[in-house]
Amino acid sequence: MKPHFLTGLLSLLMPAMVLAGEYDLTVDRVKIDTGDFVKEGIGYNGASPGPVMRFKEGENVRINVTNNLDEMTSIHWHGLILPFNQDGVPGISFPGIKPGETFTYEFPIQQAGTYWFHSHSGFQEPDGAYGAIVIEPEGREPFRYDREYVVQLTDKHPHSGDRIMRNLKMMPDYYNREQQTVGEFFSDASKNGLMNTIRDRMAWGDMRMMKADVEDLQGFTGLINGKGPEQNWTGLFEPGERIRLRFINSSAMTYFDIRIPGLDMTVVQADGNNVQPVNVDEFRIGVAETYDVIVHPKDEQAYTIFAESMGRSGYARATLAPEEGMEAAVPQLREAARLTMADMGGMPGMDHGSMAGMDHGNMDMDSSEDMSGMDHSSMEGTDQSNMGGMDHSNMEAMDHSGMSGMDHGSMTMGKEDKSDPFYAKGSGLMPKAANGGKFLSYADLKAQDPLYEDREPTREIELRLTGNMERYTWSINGVKYEDADPIRLKYGERVRFKFVNETMMTHPMHLHGMWSILDVGAGQWNPIKHTINVNPGTTVYMETEVDEPGQWAFHCHLSYHAAAGMFRKVIIEGGPDSTQAKTDVIAEDGGEA
Amino acid sequence: MNASKLFVAGMALSMSATAFAAGAHDGGHGHGATSGEPGKASEASRTITVEMYDNYYEPEEISVKPGETVRFVVENKGNLVHEFSVGTPDMHEAHQEEMMMMVEHGVIQGGKLNHDMMNMDMGNGHSMKHDDPNSVLLEPGQSKEVVWKFSDKGNIEFACNVPGHYQAGMYGEVNFE
Structure with a gap:
C-alpha cells in the first residue's frame, strides 16, 4: 500500500519538478603532475581536469560555482545553447565571479552530446580550468555501444599562461624549437642551389613567419584525462564490446592527430552533433573541437590511443585494455611538418613573382612523396625553388619528355585523391594516415539529422x-x-x-x-x-x-x-x-x- | 563523350578488381552455408516487421528456430538509404567493401539511390544491382520483403552495410530458440 501511495505522490509532483539538477563546482588552486613535471594550476572540485558533468536533455540545471581563487573567474559552457547571460564570458555575458563569491548558473539543457566547460578569464583555462560535459539525449542514441569513456586532451606547459603570453609578445619564436637551422640552409643550398634557397628564405622572411611555425607553443606534455604519457590513462573493456570514445581537445594551442593502431574508428559525432558515420584510421582534432568515435576491439589485447601534435613536437598517449596494467607499443613521432609556400597562398602583398606559371588551383595530384623518384634536375626550364613538399601544379608548363622515369601509376587522381579540400593544395599540414588509410576530412562530415532547413543566407x-x-x-x-x-x-x-x-x-x-x-x-x-x-x-x-x-x-x-x-x-x-x-x-x- | 567513356571504362576496371577481392572472402555474400538460404513465402511460419531508422533497427534482436522460414517486412523510416542483410559478421564485413564502392561511385548518395548506375554493366557480368536474396537496400519511405530460411544455429546478424552504419551499431542479433 505504502509504495503505491509514494509512487502516486511522485507522479503528481513530477510535472512540476521536470528534471531539475543541482550541481556544485568550486574553482581551486590545484597541483598538476604530468609525470614530466609538477606545477601549480587551477582546477574544479580540487582537480584538473574538473569532473565530467553529466546532464540530461530536457533538464533544467542549476550550477553553483564558488570562486576559491584570489582573482576573478568565470565558466563558459562550450557549445551549449543557452541564454547569453549564462554563457560565462566576463565583459560580454556577465561581470565575472569575484573571489569568494558563489555564482549560480541556471539554464535549460536543449541538446545532447559531448561538450566541455572552461574558464573564460585570463589564462585560467591553459592553467588547468577545464572539464567535460556529457549530455544524454531524451530519446535513444542512434548508435549502439557497451561502454563509453571521455578522452579529454590538453597540452600542459610547465610555464603559466601569463608567462607564456609575455614571452611570446617579447619573442614570438620563444617556444619554437623546430626552427630551421644554419645547417639546413646549407643542405638546402646544395640541393636546390644557393640563389633559390636564399629566395625561399627571403619569401618567408617577408611574411614574418618561419616554415616551422606549425606550432607556436612547444615544450608541452600531452595529457589525456589529466595523465601524461608515462602515467598512461587506461580505459578497460571486455573483448567484443563496442566502446564510445568522446574525444575533447581542451588544449590551449595544440591540434592532435589521433589514431589507435589495430582498431578502426567510426566517427559518429562532431562537436556534440551526430554525423553520418564515417570509418577512419585517423583524425585531426582542432583546439576546442570534440569527436565521438566507436571502436570494436575483438581481441584480448591492449591498444594505444596515440595523439601526435600536428607539428610533431609532442604527444599524448592512453591505453584501452582488458586489464589494468596491460599496454601496447607506443609509436614513434612522425617527422615534423614543415609549412610550404602553399600555406601562404592567402597572404596579400606576397611576392608571387618567383612562382610564375604556378596554378594553385586545380591539380588533383597527391603531393610530394609519390613523386620522390623523379629526377628534378632533368626538368629544364622550371624553377625548382620552393618545391619541397609542394603541390606540383606548375607541371603543366613543364616539359614532360624528361620525365620518363616517373611512375604515373602512383599519382593518385580523382576519387582516390587523398588530399583534403580543406587544406591548401600542397600544404605542409595536409594530413596523412600513418597506416596509409583513411584520414577524416571536414568534407566527410554530414549531419545525421539536420537541425535547420537549408535556405539562402540573407x-x-x-x-x-x-x-x-x-x-x-x-x-x-x-x-x-x-x-x-x-x-x-x-x-x-x-x-x-x-x-x-x-x-x-x-x-x-x-x-x-x-x-x-x-x-x-x-x-x-x-x-x-x-x-x-x-x-x-x-x-x-x-x-x-x-x-x-x-x-x-x-x-x-x-x-x-x-x-x-x-x-x-x-x-x-x-x-x-x-x-x-x-x-x-x-x-x-x-x-x- | 570521350571523357565519359573513359570514366566508365575506368570504373569497370576498378569494379571487377574489387568484386574479385570480395569474392575471395567467402564466395560472395548470400551463399554462406551458415546463414541459411532464400525461403519460399508459402513456407513462412510468420512475418516479422523490421523498421530501419538513422542508424538503427527496431527490433534490434529476434528469435528464430533452426530451419524456420521467416518473412521479413522491412521498412525504411529514416532519412538515409539503409540495408537489411542477413549473414554472419564475416559476410557483412566482406559485403561492406562492395557497399563502399557503391558510395564511391555515387550509387548511394545519402538519402538516394542512383538506379541507372546500379544497372550499368560494369564489365565481366558485374553490376551494382544489389539483388542478392539475403538483403534489400531501401531508400527512405520504401518497404520490401525478404523471405529467409534459417539453417542451423550460428552467429547470425541482420545488418546495414552502408559504410559506417554497421560499425555505428546498425545491426541486430538473431537468437536461436
Missing part, C-alpha cells in the same frame, strides 16, 4: 584572419579586439561568414551561443559545429541562423591568439523580447577571453 560577412607573427599580434580584418567595433547581426537572419585565413597558422574559430553550419558542399546535410578550423591559405564558409538574442563572443580558440586580439563581440539586434536592454548592465571589467 547576407555574407567576410572575416579575414590576420596577424603579424613578429609582434605576436593576431586580429580579424587587421583590427584587434580592443580597437574593433562589434559585429552586429539581426535576429532571424541567416548570415554566411567567409573566413579568409591570411596567416600561416590554423585558427579554430568559435562563435558562442549559435551553431556554425559548416559548408562542406552538402547542402541540407552540412554539419553543425561550434568550432570551425580554418587552415593556412584557405577560405572556409559557415552559416549561422541568428536565433539567440543578446551578445556573444566570437574568437580564435587558440588561447594566446584570442588574448592577442583575434576576438570579436557579436551583438544580436532585435529578438523575441527586450533582451537587448539588459545587456547594457554588464560591466566591461573582469577581463576577456
